[in-house]
Amino acid sequence: MIPTVSASGLRLAHGGVRALDDVSLRLGEGVTGLLGPNGAGKTTLLRVLATALPPDRGALTVLGHDPSGPAGRQEVRRALGYLPQTPGFHPDFTSFAFVDHVAILKEMTDRAARHREVRRVLDAVDLRDVRGTRIRRLSGGMRQRVALAAALVGDPGFLVLDEPTVGLDPEQRMRFRELIATAGEGRTVLLSTHQTEDVAVLCNRVVVMAAGRVRFEGTPAELTARAAGRVWSSAERDPGARACWRTGTGAFRNVGDPPGGAELVEPTLEDGYLLTLDAPAVVETTS
Amino acid sequence: MSGMSGMSGMSGTSGTSGTSGGAWHVAADDLRAYARGELAPPLLWSADTHLVTCARCRAVLAETGDPVALDEGWERLDAELDAPRPGFMESALTRFGVPDHTARLLAATPVLRLSWLVAVVAVLLTTVAATLSVRGSGTPTLFLALAPLLPVAGVALSYGPVLDPTFEMAVVSPMHGFRLLMVRTLAVLGAVLGLNGLASLALPGYGLLAAAWLLPALALTALALALTPRLGPVLAPALVAGAWVGLLLAAVRQASGETPAPFTAPGQGVAAAVAVLATLLLHGVRDRFDVGRFPGRRGA
Numbered sequence: 001m002i003p004t005v006s007a008s009g010l011r012l013a014h015g016g017v018r019a020l021d022d023v024s025l026r027l028g029e030g031v032t033g034l035l036g037p038n039g040a041g042k043t044t045l046l047r048v049l050a051t052a053l054p055p056d057r058g059a060l061t062v063l064g065h066d067p068s069g070p071a072g073r074q075e076v077r078r079a080l081g082y083l084p085q086t087p088g089f090h091p092d093f094t095s096f097a098f099v100d101h102v103a104i105l106k107e108m109t110d111r112a113a114r115h116r117e118v119r120r121v122l123d124a125v126d127l128r129d130v131r132g133t134r135i136r137r138l139s140g141g142m143r144q145r146v147a148l149a150a151a152l153v154g155d156p157g158f159l160v161l162d163e164p165t166v167g168l169d170p171e172q173r174m175r176f177r178e179l180i181a182t183a184g185e186g187r188t189v190l191l192s193t194h195q196t197e198d199v200a201v202l203c204n205r206v207v208v209m210a211a212g213r214v215r216f217e218g219t220p221a222e223l224t225a226r227a228a229g230r231v232w233s234s235a236e237r238d239p240g241a242r243a244c245w246r247t248g249t250g251a252f253r254n255v256g257d258p259p260g261g262a263e264l265v266e267p268t269l270e271d272g273y274l275l276t277l278d279a280p281a282v283v284e285t286t287s
Numbered sequence: 288m289s290g291m292s293g294m295s296g297m298s299g300t301s302g303t304s305g306t307s308g309g310a311w312h313v314a315a316d317d318l319r320a321y322a323r324g325e326l327a328p329p330l331l332w333s334a335d336t337h338l339v340t341c342a343r344c345r346a347v348l349a350e351t352g353d354p355v356a357l358d359e360g361w362e363r364l365d366a367e368l369d370a371p372r373p374g375f376m377e378s379a380l381t382r383f384g385v386p387d388h389t390a391r392l393l394a395a396t397p398v399l400r401l402s403w404l405v406a407v408v409a410v411l412l413t414t415v416a417a418t419l420s421v422r423g424s425g426t427p428t429l430f431l432a433l434a435p436l437l438p439v440a441g442v443a444l445s446y447g448p449v450l451d452p453t454f455e456m457a458v459v460s461p462m463h464g465f466r467l468l469m470v471r472t473l474a475v476l477g478a479v480l481g482l483n484g485l486a487s488l489a490l491p492g493y494g495l496l497a498a499a500w501l502l503p504a505l506a507l508t509a510l511a512l513a514l515t516p517r518l519g520p521v522l523a524p525a526l527v528a529g530a531w532v533g534l535l536l537a538a539v540r541q542a543s544g545e546t547p548a549p550f551t552a553p554g555q556g557v558a559a560a561v562a563v564l565a566t567l568l569l570h571g572v573r574d575r576f577d578v579g580r581f582p583g584r585r586g587a
Contacts, residue, residue: 050459054578070574077461088452090395101395101453104388105460105467111331111387150456 001028001205004188005049005158010058012044019044020055021212031184033199033220034192035273036209042192043085043162045209049190050082050160063157063188076158078107081151085162085192087143091136095127095146098135102150121149125179141172148179159189165198177201196270206269208276216276220269227267227275232258243274313337313344315351322351392467393474395453396445403444407437407479411486418490426546427493432535434483434500439507439524441475447520464576472512480504499550502558507531509565516575 003026010023019041036042047053049060051067060067065075089098099118108114122131125145135143144164151159161180165173173195181202183189193199199206199220206223208216216223234252237244242256255271258264313321313334320326321334338344373381373390380390410433418427446468448454458464483500490497507527514523538547538554548554 052455052459052578070577073577074461074463077459080459082456082459084455087456088454090452093395101391102456102460104391105457105462107461109386109388114388 001026003028005062005190006060007049008059010045010048010055010060012048012053012055014044018212020048020058023058023209023212023214025207025214025217027188027190028205029186029188030204031180031189031191031202032205032207033203034190034207034209035194035196035199037277039211040209041212042209044212046160046162046190046192049158050080051076052082078154079157081153081156081159083144083147083151083159083161083164085166087147087150089135089143089146092134094132094134095122095138095142095149096131098146099150099153103153106154108154117153121152122146124152124182125149126175139172141168141176144168144172144176145179148176148183152183157187159183159187161189161191163192163194165193165195173198196268196273200269208273210277223272223276224267224269225272227255227271229264230258230275231255231265231267231271232262233265234263238262311337312341313347315347318344318348318351322348389470392470396471396474403441404478404482407441407482410437411482415486415489425544426550427490427497428535428539428547428550430486430490430497431500431503431550432532434486435504435507435531436528437483438476438479438504439511439528441479442472442508443511443520443524445471445475447515449521458578463573464578465573468512468576472508476508496546496550499555502555502562503531503549506558506561506565509562509569513565513569513572516572 005027006025008024010020011018012020021041023041023045034042034045044053048055049062051062051073054068062076063079065072065079067073067076090101093101096118099122100114103114103118108117119128119131122128125148127142127145127149130138130142135146138146148161148164151161164180165176168176177198180189180191184202191198191202203220206216206218206220207214208223216226232238232254233247234254237252238254238256238259240256240259241254244252244254247253253265254262255274317326317330317334321331321338326334338348373387374394377387377390377394380393381387385393414430414433418430444450446454451457457467480501483504484498487497487500511524511527514527517523518526535547535549538549542548549558
C-alpha cells in the first residue's frame with residue numbers, strides 16, 4: 001500500500017481525558033473502515049485528520065501536505081471532502097443552494113463552473129430530481145446524500161465520512177454503500193462506522209480503535225482471521241466466553257477461548273472485531 | 288437567476304436590449320458576449336431567464352456563437368435552471384457590485400433571517416417607545432444602552448459551533464475562517480446598524496446624542512470577537528455584554544440625572560480607542576478562527 005495519509009503519535013486530550021493516545025496509522029487509496037465502540041475516539045481522529053481539530057502532539061501528512069501550519073492546512077483542505085457525524089444544514093436552502101454554498105466555501109467563485117460542479121455531484125448521489133427541493137422536505141437518507149454531495153464538491157483526493165449510514169433504513173444504507181464504493185475509486189476514503197457489515201462490504205483496509213488507541217490495522221480478512229478457532233456454538237450460554245449472543249436458530253454463538261470439544265464455527269469480521277476490543281462482554285440478542 | 292424583473296436592467300437606456308412588438312429581447316452584443324461566456328451577472332441571469340422562454344433570442348444566439356461556445360452556453364443555461372433564485376438581499380447586493388459568491392455567503396448568515404430581523408425591530412420599537420414616553424430625561428439612556436448590544440448578539444449568533452448549523456463543514460473548507468467571520472460580521476453590522484440608525488431618527492429631540500450608541504457598538508462587537516478564541520463564542524460576547532451593562536449601571540448612578548459618561552465626548556473617545564485596540568487584537572488572533580476548537584467545546 002502506498003500511503004496517502006499518515007499519522008504518527010497523535011495525541012489529543014479533552015478535559016483531562018485522552019481522546020487520542022499515541023495514534024499512528026497509514027491510509028492508502030480505496031475505502032478504509034474505522035471501527036470502534038462509542039467513546040473510542042473515532043470522531044476525534046476524523047476531526048483531526050480533517051483539520052477541524054489540531055492535535056496536541058504528533059505528526060500528520062495528508063496527500064503530501066503537513067496541516068500543522070496555515071499554508072499546509074489550506075492545501076489539505078483544498079483536497080478534502082468531509083461529511084461530519086451530524087451534518088448541519090440551512091433547512092430553508094434547496095439541495096442545490098446548500099451544495100452551492102459549500103462549493104463557495106471551497107473557493108469556487110466562478111458561477112458557471114460552480115453550478116456545473118453542483119449538478120455533477122448531485123447527479124453522482126442520485127439527487128437530480130430534488131435539486132430544487134428544500135432540505136427540510138427531504139428524508140434522512142436524502143439529507144445524508146446531500147451532505148455526501150457537498151463532501152464530493154471539487155473531486156477531493158481524501159474523503160472523510162463520519163458514520164454516514166447511522167439512522168438509515170436498510171434500503172437507504174445499501175444505496176449509500178454503493179455511493180461510497182463509487183466514491184472510493186481513485187481516492188482515499190476513511191469511513192467511520194459502527195457497522196461491521198459496512199466494513200465487510202466496502203473496505204479494503206480496516207482500523208479498530210478503543211479508548212483512544214489503535215488496536216488493529218490491516219485488511220478485513222486479517223481482522224476476521226484473528227477469530228479463527230475462537231468462535232463456537234453452544235446450546236447454553238458459555239460463561240467462559242468473552243462475548244456471546246443468541247442467534248436466530250436459538251443457539252448461542254460464543255467468542256473467546258473455546259473449551260475442549262467445542263463446536264467451532266466459521267468466524268466473521270464481527271468476531272474478529274469483538275476479540276480485538278479485548279473487553280469482556282456478554283450480549284444476548286438474535287441475529 | 289434574477290427573474291424577468293432583471294430585464295428592466297437591460298432596458299434600452301443601458302443599450303443592452305431591444306424591443307420588438309412590446310417584448311424585450313436580449314441585445315445582439317449581449318448575445319455575442321453570452322455565447323463567448325463573457326456576459327457578467329446580473330445581465331447574465333437576465334439573459335438566462337429570457338432565453339428559456341424566447342425562441343427568437345435562442346435562434347439569434349444559435350447563429351451568433353461558435354458551436355463549442357454555444358454548447359457551453361446551453362450547459363450553463365441548464366445549470367442555471369436548477370440554481371436557487373436569489374433572495375431580495377442577495378439580488379440587491381449583486382446589483383451594488385458585490386460578487387455573487389460573496390452575496391451568497393452574506394445571504395447564508397445564520398441570523399439574517401426574517402424572524403431575527405423582526406425581533407430586532409420589535410426590540411428597537413419598544414425601546415424607542417419607552418424612551419419617548421419618558422420625555423423628562425435629557426439622555427435616551429435605555430436606547431443607548433440597548434442598541435450596542437444588538438450587533439454583539441447578532442455576531443455571536445452568526446459564527447461558531449453552537450448556532451451555525453454548517454460550522455463544522457465551514458471550518459474544514461479552504462476559505463479562511465477569519466474571512467468568513469468578517470463576511471458575516473459585516474452582514475450583521477450592516478443590517479443591525481442600519482436598523483439602529485433608523486431608530487435614532489425616531490428620536491430627533493436628542494440630536495446627535497441619539498447616535499451615541501455607534502462607537503460603543505463597534506467597540507463591544509470588536510472586543511467580543513477578539514476575545515472569542517480565548518473564551519469561546521458564547522462566553523466572550525456574554526461577558527462583554529455583562530461588562531457593558533455593569534459599566535452603564537455604575538455610570539448612570541454616578542451621573543445622577545446628567546448624561547452617563549459612556550455617552551459623553553470623553554466616553555465616546557474611550558469607545559473609539561477600545562474599538563481600534565480590539566480590532567488590532569482581533570487581527571492578531573485571526574488564525575485562531577481557522578480551527579474548530581474553541582474553549583467550552585469538546586472535540587468529539
